[in-house]
Amino acid sequence: MNRAWAVFKAHPYISNVLGYTTLFASADIIQQSVLGRKDNAQSTSEDPGGIDWCQTARVATVGFCFHANFNYHWLRGLERMLPGGGVKAVTTKVVVDQLIAAPLTISAFYIGLSLLEHKDDLLEDWRQKFWTSYKIGVVFWSTMQGVNFALIPPVARTVFLGGIALVFTIFLCHLRQQQDHKLE
Secondary structure, three states, rough: HHHHHHHHHHOHHHHHHHHHHHHHHHHHHHHHHHHHOHHHHHHEEEEEOOOOOOHHHHHHHHHHHHHHHHHHHHHHHHHHHHHOOOOHHHHHHHHHHHHHHHHHHHHHHHHHHHOOOOOOOOOOOOOOOOHHHHHHOOOHHHHHHHHHHHHHHHHHHHHHHHHHHHHHHHHHHHHHHHHOOOOO
């Protein structure tokens, strides 16, 4: 474990990007496996277990291309702009995070997946799902970011955020699939 931590500390950007990408892919696999998609008929890449690997690759790509990079730089910038771990600093960071980062990351998720799926209307999913995602996210992320900013050292914040993002990404993937594939 000490060796892994040493590598992480030596290369935090690469570690965070790779870790975040893996977490996004894992979230989609968990969503498909546990919460299920029984109507995978559209997929030509599914295995006997019903995993749509193309969908997982798209979610991982969005995680890699946007979320991992954005969160790494966002958290570093936020700490520079609002240093410290006191109640006022943590509260300000959480509010700024929810007003700026939350809408950007949720939007990137929906629009990025629509782009990778070559949808005609790239904003359709975003229009249908953004407000539900944002409202639930404000409650979830405000709590988690409060813990992150108050208790986690800055070098490990993106990794902590990635672990928590696993849960929220499962929710986003599930919400997206439920509304795309309505039960008949």
